[in-house]
Amino acid sequence: MSLITSLLALRRDARLLKIPPYLSALCVLVGIGWLLVLPLQEYSRGTYVSENALLPGQVHTYFTGSEHNIFRAYRHEVAELVHQPLEGRNQRLAEILRSSGLKVATQNYEYSASGRTISGQNVYGILQGPRADATEAIVLIAAWRNMDGEINHSGVALVLTLARYFKRWSLWSKDIIFLIAGDSTAGPQAWVDAYHDSHSPASIEPLSIKSGALQGAVAIDYPAGPWGHRFDKLHIVYDGINGQLPNLDLFNTAVSIASGQMGIGCTLQRMWKHDDSYQARLQTMLRGMISQGLGHASGPHSSFIPYHVDAITLQTVGDGWHDEMSLGRTVESLFRSLNNLLEHLHQSFFFYLLMQANRFVSIGTYLPSAMLIAVNFTITSIALWVQSGRAPNPPSPVSTNTKPSEAPKMIAIDRDGMVALIPEQYLTIIERKLFLPLAFVGSAHFLGLLPLYIFNNTSESSLTLTFHATTFLTLLLPQLTASALSLSPYRPSAQETILIQCLSLLLLGMFLSALATLNFSLAFLVGILATPLTFVRPTSSRPIAGLQTLLLVAVNPLVVITLATSYWAGGDVSQLRTVLVAAAEGWHVWGLWTQVVVWLVWWPAWFAESVVVAGSLFGKVVEAKSVKA
């Protein structure tokens, strides 16, 4: 009983309100620390193939010998096609596929984004499994041009050769679709959309022939020209749109076959040199997180993943001694494994962070990191809510004797025959005026729709200019809003200022913790960049307010995007345009959600906090002393 009483007394303790900022800071620190320990041996795990049916590398591969001559011939055919117009090129590719005994069709597609048109044609052939029941299919992809815009000479030739070679096996339990996509992102997207009948019929042609449910897709990126090139390693690209990932079993099978059976080293996230040190692991993981957080298409496979079709791209890198036949045998063995599948890949993880080709952490281990970051906003939000309901300047029970002149007004309460003297302020109920904070935070979030619309509907040429203008405007807007508010009849009181911050942080914490379960990396990155929003407060001191404003300018979403782009592009500002164009393409073609998070979650939170801080720069803040936490 006495424990509860003392706890209830503690609830009223003013010192309690001093704890939340420290608690928030602790959450952020632990969240970051959590992420940093993940690459250690004790916190990450070795990968393993979970699905029994896959049996990776348990078959002899026979893609050798005379197939090599056929491959070379096809590679020259492909080289001949480079300068031909699209129609003629695809006609010839279709002819080759048809001559291998496949059913062949083409698909035209056309997208428009940022005022430019992305159009092309996919050509694909279906190998019907001779003893299969045509209910399932796996896809082998080679885009005509890879992500860097190079012509995928050897990749396309390898797909043509493998089509001819696979046709002669009788053991396929699924149909195999050979897709030569017009480009690396839009083409596969158009094809996979149309395959699932979710394309927009106006600009995307439907598929004339189809097969069963897609069980997996493998893309080959091997741009070596007509005279070939021996490669050193396979770079396995696995990021999907919106940070969705393929089942870890597919990745593991590819690694196990390539390195275990064929002796080809595997690498990921452009880590050409990986010495298995802590730094290398951390770097791989962080690169993976940034890629996942951006949610962009990282290869022809990316478009398949939102349809729950597990997919990866095998990209050849470096100079070594592995030739096209090693890659062909890897693909053959991989397809034999996929062929063994009895049901959709489901055994292994869909949420993971890889830090090496054979080390990972799963969602259960890494999720607390982003959750702690998100929780820091919620804690501060709750503290602000409590604070907003208190009378200004609550007396401290321990210090009542020091200044007797300010002794608070006491009220005697008589209950159950006992009398107690309680300061009056404890019993006053302060009404929270919620209208203005709610309206303000709501409109801030709706305001985010404006840049979202603008950046997705501006033509490429004026995109950079629009971006800079928006940056400028965004930096100015909080000050303008604050001064406008202070002059208007709706000038926010101290309580309302607190409530604006409280509600905006509450929403931010909620959004980010929900997002952490879908796209951990994006939630984590936005969470870290938004952390200063927890610690800024309205203040009466102008220098402090100025410092806070500077801090907020530095973490403005648009400023962060500009700085990050110039950092990764090595100071090349023109890259900003590439990023903006890709973002618009993502919105129109891939169905990217990253912009929604930036403009409707992050930016409104930043805006609300900036207005709160700007309020203390403009005009007086009522009873500033009282709102200092």
Next chain:
Amino acid sequence: MSLLLRSIVLLLAFIAFTSAEHTSNWAVLVSTSRFWFNYRHLANVLSLYRTVKRLGIPDSQIILMLPDDMACNPRNAFPGTVYNNADRALDLYGDNIEVDYRGYEVTVENFIRLLTDRVGEDMPRSKRLLTDDRSNILVYMTGHGGNEFLKFQDAEEISAFDLADAFEQMWEKKRYHEMLFMIDTCQANTMYSKFYSPNILATGSSEIDQSSYSHHADNDVGVAVIDRYTYYNLDFLETQVREPSSKLTMGDLFDSYDEEKIHSHPGVRYDLFNGGEAAARSRLVMDFFGNVQNVEVEGGVGNETAWQEELQAIERMINDARRRHNESLTVLPEAEQAPTEKVARPSLKKEGAARVNADGGWSKQFAGAAALLGCVGVWAAGSWLESSK
């Protein structure tokens, strides 16, 4: 009094000894897993099926349960075959295979109904275990299991208790004489730990908390083709037990288990067997894996001399008949016998044979001409007599 008691005991022992004979052999061979990657479990069972058939158990006395069809799986690079070795020398699916329970018929319920014979009237005989108290049964199971259970087709499992109770019912219903229970799965030995019915000799591939492993994979079929424990059992049966007259005992089989090779600790349970370890070990391998010719005659021992006399009488009759037959052969025309002589003496010269034939030919032609002339004479005489009327 004690003398009487002792004599009763002796009598009982005698009865027990005389009844240690079985009159039929049955085999229940069960694979409990489906799916392509469990190819080896079906190969295990088919290998054992082939072995017991070779040693004489007819298809009508083998209940074969196969939950999946590996031979016709589209993933099979060698359609229509199942192999248990990477050398692919022996096609287990072969040309003569009789699967009694297949696909989704392989369930725990059907298995227990089979053992206890609780089946509907319309159940075909090929799907029933028609054993009696003089039948020796081999029960072989393989699949994925764990501590005191064996998984059936990913959907259900049979526990060691279910199995023990089913065997007890079989004993109560006099459905077996002796039984060999053999199981190849992970933690296999736990499956027979709950048995409590007499005359069961049980053996398994691995102890509790121990996995059983596959022996090797065929890289063209792309899967493991046989399990270790089964492989080494078959190795013994195929190389040592060459013909049905083999006198190798179960003890020899159990002694052949090499833990180094099997990679797990196979176990044997003797205590339920009548006569304990010594009796169990002295049973012939053929008592369970082969078919016996032992016949029990109704009516007791007293009739034996009469039966012998009857046999001798029948033998005499047969000999008489054979002698008469041979004599009748000797009176046949020479021409009929000539070719047999020719075969018997291939060195005989052709000219000689031709000369003999030529001589016979002339005499025959004479006889024929004479017969024709005789006939003409008879006809002429007849017509003359008729016209003279």
